[in-house]
Amino acid sequence: MNRIDQRFADLKAQSRKALIPYITAGDPAPAYTVGLLHALVESGADILELGIPFSDPMADGPVIQKACERALVHGTRLAHVLDMVDEFRQSDTQTPIVLMGYLNPIERMGFEAFAARCEQVGVDGVLVVDMPPEEADELTACLKPRGVHTIYLVAPTTSETRAATIGRHGAGYLYYVSLKGVTGAATLDVTAVEKQLNSLRRFSDLPLCVGFGIRDGQSAAAVAQVADGVIVGSALVSQIADNAEHIEAIAPALKAVLSDMRQAMDS
Amino acid sequence: MSMPTQADKASKFSDLAQQPDSRGHFGPYGGRFVSETLSFALEELEKVYASLRDDPEFQADFDYDLKHYVGRPSPLYHADRWSRELGGAQIWLKREDLNHTGAHKVNNTIGQALLAKKAGKPRVIAETGAGQHGVATATVAARLGLKCDIYMGAEDVERQKLNVYRMRLLGANVIAVESGSRTLKDAMNEAMRDWVTNVDDTFYIIGTVAGPHPYPEMVRDFNAVVGREARRQSLEQIGRLPDALIACVGGGSNAMGLFYPFLQDEEVAMYGVEAGGKGLETGQHAAPLNAGQPGVLHGNRTYLMSDEGGQIIDTHSISAGLDYPGVGPEHAWLKDVGRVNYVTANDDKVLEAFRELTHVEGIMPALESAHALAYAKVLAPTMRTDEHLIVNLSGRGDKDILTVAKIDGIEF
C-alpha cells in the first residue's frame, strides 16, 4: 500500500487530521534538508511535502520564490532532491513524502527516469503545480505503475466540471488551495473553505487537505475542523529565511511552529 | 516523435493553418500548463475569445481601430536601392514600424483591450521587456480608460528608461520586478501572479504568441493582419506571391503574424531569425529553436533554454525584445514539421544591418527587426534578381538610439 493511503487510513482510525509541512529542498543549503525533514517528523508531521526548486516558480509568492533562489544558488537540482529522499529513507521508512514542483525539471530528467528513481528512493506522491490533469497523461503513465500517486490542486475558482475531472485523476489526496493568489497570501475564511470542501466531496472520496494561508496553531486548528489535512508552507519557509544566517536555529524554529500546530489540531 | 518524411511534409502543409487543436496544442507543443488557480481565468478568456472572434461587430470594431487608430494597412515598401546593393532578390519591407506606437505590438493590444472591455474588466496588466508591448498596452488602456499596470524586470527598467517614462506619461503604473534574473521572463511570472490574485477585475494582455492556451492562438490571430495585408499587397504590387518571408523571432508574434496567412502557400519559403547574441557557441544568445530543447515554461510546452537540471537560463541579445528563453509553441511545431527555417543573426551583424538600412533607405529599424534584415543580407544575394523577399520590419529604431549611441561611445 502507498504510504500516503496507509497514513490517511491510520489517521482516520485515530480520528486525527493530517499535518503536512512543506519545505523547499536545498534551502538554505542542500546539506541541511534531510535533517530538517527528520525534525519536522519529530514535531508531528504526518506527511512531508518537499519542494523541487525551480527558477520560475510562477504560482508561488515571494517567500517560496526566495527559498528556490537560496536552493538554486547552491546548485540544488532534481537529481539531488531525489538523493535527499534516498538518504531520508535510510532512517525513516514510514513517513510519506510528496515531491512538489514545476514540470520542466522533471521533463528534462525524462518522465521514465524520474518515475523509476521516485520508486527506487521511496517517493510516494508527486504534485506538479503547472500540470493540470488534462496535460498529465504522459507522466502519470510512468508514475502509476510504480505506485507513485499524482496529486492535484483544486482552487476556489475550479468549476464543477473540472472538479469532477480532477477527482477522477487524483490519487493520495486533493490539495485545496484556500485562496485566490499565490502561496504566502493573506488569511483565510474557514466558513468559505468548509462550503467548498463540502461541494468537493461530491466529486471525490480522496482526503481533502487545505493549504495557503495557514500560519499558526489557531488557523491550523480551525482548518482541521473542516478538512482531512492541513498543509503549511510559507510559515515554515519564512522561518528558514529569517534564520538563514543561523543554521543551528532553523530546526528549533520549525519545530516550534509545527508543534504548536500539532497541539492546537489535536486538542 | 519521428521526423516527417518529405511526402508527409507536403501533405501536412494543407492543415498547418488548422492548428491548434481545441486544447491549444500545436502537435506536441502548446497546451495549458498552469496551476489550477489560473484555470478559471483561462477558461473564461477562452470563452470570451471564442464568442467574439467570429462576431462581425467585434471584427468591425477591431478593423476600425486598426485603420483609424493604428494607421493600417501598413505599406509594403520596395527597398530598391538596398536590393541593388545586395545584388540579388528584390527586398520588400512590411512597414510595421509606421504603426502608431512604432511596432507590430499594437495590433495585438488593440485586440486584447477590446476583449477586456467586452469582458467588463476595468484593469489590464502586461509584461514587457524592451517596453514596446508595455507602451502599446498603456496606449490602448489610456484610450479606453482602463487602469493599467505594467510589469518589467528591474534590469530592463534600468536599460529602457525612455520607454518606462513613456508608459508613465500614458498613465500606466510601471512595476519593477526584482525576482529571478530581473528580466522579461520574471516580469511574465509576476504578471501571472498578479492575475491569479486579481482575476475578478483584471485582464492580462500577453505581448507575444506564448503563454497558456488561448494566448498563442489569439495573439497570432490579432497579428495575422500583417500577413493578410502582405499577401494581398504582394499580389497587387509584385503580381504574384513572394518567394520568401523573413521575420525576427523573440516570442514570435510578428513572425507568426506574417507567416500564418502564407502557411499553405508551399512555394513561399519562410525564415524565422532568432537572436544569436554573441554567437551560439558562446552560450550567450536567445535562440531556443536553434540551441534549446523542448520543455515547459509560462504555461506552454515549447523549445526552451534551460540547463541540464531543467532550470531556465539567462539569455543575451543586443535587443531587449528578443531576450526571452522561450518561444511561441506554434514556432516549435513549424520547426519540427519543417515548414519554417529557423536561423540566427549575431549582435554584430544586426548592428551592421541596422546602420545599413538607415544609410541606404533612410529607414531606422528596431534592433529586433534588424535581425531579420541581417538575414536578408545573407539570403538575398543567393537569389535571382527576379525573385522577391518580404522582410517584416516589425518596429522602428527610435527606442534603440541610446543603445546604439552607447556602443558608439556617445552618452547624452
Ligand SMILES: Cc1ncc(COP(=O)(O)O)c(C=O)c1O
Ligand atoms: C519591434 C519589435 N520586434 C519584435 C519583437 C519581438 O517580439 P515577437 O517575436 O513577439 O514579435 C519586439 C518585442 O519587443 C519588438 O519590439
